[in-house]
Amino acid sequence: MRQSDAPKDEAAPDASGPAFTKRSLAAQALGRIDPVTKGVVAPLHVATTFLRDSDNGYSSGFSYARPDNATVREAEAVVAMLEEAPAALLFGSGMAAATAVFSALEPGDHVIAPRVMYWGLRRWLQAEAPRRSLDLDFVAMDDLDALRAALRPGKTRLVWIETPGNPLWTVTDIAAAARLAHAAGARLAVDSTAASPVHTRPLTLGADIVMHSATKILNGHSDVVAGVLATAKTDGFWERIAAIRSGSGAILGPFEAYLLTRSLRSLHLRAERQSANAAALARRLHDHPHVAAVLYPGLPDDPGHAVAAGQMEGGFGFMLSIRVAGGEEAAIATAARVRLWKRATSLGGVESLIEHRASVEGPDTPCPPDLLRLSAGIEEVDDLFADLDAALRAAH
CATH class of the missing domain: 3.40.640.10 (Type I PLP-dependent aspartate aminotransferase-like (Major domain))
Incomplete structure (x- = not known):
């Protein structure tokens, strides 16, 4: 049995020609x-x-x-x-x-x-x-x-x-x-x-x-x-x-x-846009008065930043987490108040998702109870930030 051996035909790119990206x-x-x-x-x-x-x-x-x-x-x-x-x-x-x-x-x-x-x-x-x-x-x-x-x-x-x-x-x-x-x-x-x-x-x-x-x-x-x-x-x-x-x-x-x-076929476009959105959100949330910490390897003060910079190309991915000032109750209240972000499990979709992970993972989770996991989609980043900012302020 052959794996990853797609059917071939004469119209596929010629291996003897230019090396395409x-x-x-x-x-x-x-x-x-x-x-x-x-x-x-x-x-x-x-x-x-x-x-x-x-x-x-x-x-x-x-x-x-x-x-x-x-x-x-x-x-x-x-x-x-x-x-x-x-x-x-x-x-x-x-x-x-x-x-x-x-x-x-x-x-x-x-x-x-x-x-x-x-x-x-x-x-x-x-x-x-x-x-x-x-x-x-x-x-x-x-x-x-x-x-x-x-x-x-x-x-x-x-x-x-x-x-x-x-x-x-x-x-x-x-x-x-x-x-x-x-x-x-x-x-x-x-x-x-x-x-x-x-x-x-x-x-x-x-x-x-x-x-x-x-x-x-x-x-x-x-x-x-x-x-x-x-x-x-x-x-x-x-x-x-x-x-x-x-x-x-x-x-x-x-x-x-x-x-x-x-x-x-559209992976590169989506991954680049979602990574750029995640990075912009991480920077803007870093000094937010109602955010205790931002977990994102693209931030220079993140413990994994140096290693990530050496092995990741063109961005640091589309996922980040925030620890909400005010603890678990404020984190859950924040997730309940978003309008554009979707409260749902999973990640990586074109729609931005938010989730209180400790509630999902149970008592043996390494996830802090004040943490919200964010999957950045392809929406306008200003809209994503405005929605999350309003939810954070309303929860406090």
Whole structure:
């Protein structure tokens, strides 16, 4: 089975010609022209089964829809190009993608995950690692000394990091973490959902696998649930992940993959606008009388700023959090008073979202009770600030 190998035709960009930018290639979804209709948008393939050849083979490369699909390959190819990866795999959700990596490990393997990370995966690890006989440690990944101390050479098989880390937006040095992991004989996997390949490409910094909840900014329109993995090399571990996707039926549906390819064509424009909005909001909220702290790696006084500046390009992402002066009650009251911002879970969409995370994550969350998580959309930043400013003032 081929991963991220989109159907080819003579109208695709000539590899022997100029080296086009990722922005241009993504805008045209790699430039493929449908060979039948000459349409500039690839067709949607929904077939679940495929005709055998007279010799009982499958010369088309497709046999059944559970392990593979032509429309899924189209989106995988664009993600692989963006991440500079030889292969990518799409899954039915970000959780399906992430858990496939851990499921590919052997019983008894030692794994390290961040203390600050997506709460759904942290909760899954806490419940499932013992059942799968995985030895699990949570570490403050922005502290390389703590990571170094947690590694067990010859025993640690996977180091999972998330940078920036949801919802405190802590930053992990990907290149340094990769060196430490590899020296111990472990792979490094990076959840780069909050960065996007527009701003960070972990594989070029030494990571072995990069994961995205494609539900978020890769799709960006709050109408697709998807996950994706991209790999630095198609080794046995990668083939194991592919087999898990096939065996568990975790592939993304073709219609969702079609929508994702549509969205990837505008990713650079959206990511740049959303990052610029987040940065402007962070600066304006930094000295707001009703904001106790702004958590955003783009601010010069943020603890992760120097590392982020070294590994992020063209901005610091679209996510920030604020700690509201007045505590939990004022934070919840602020979220209740916004008009333009939407009180909703998720992030990365073109609409700006606000959420009181401690209420969602429960008592074991590392999230302070006065924190509001903000996902900056593409609206006018003056409107976003005015709405939030009015809500903050009304809540106090």
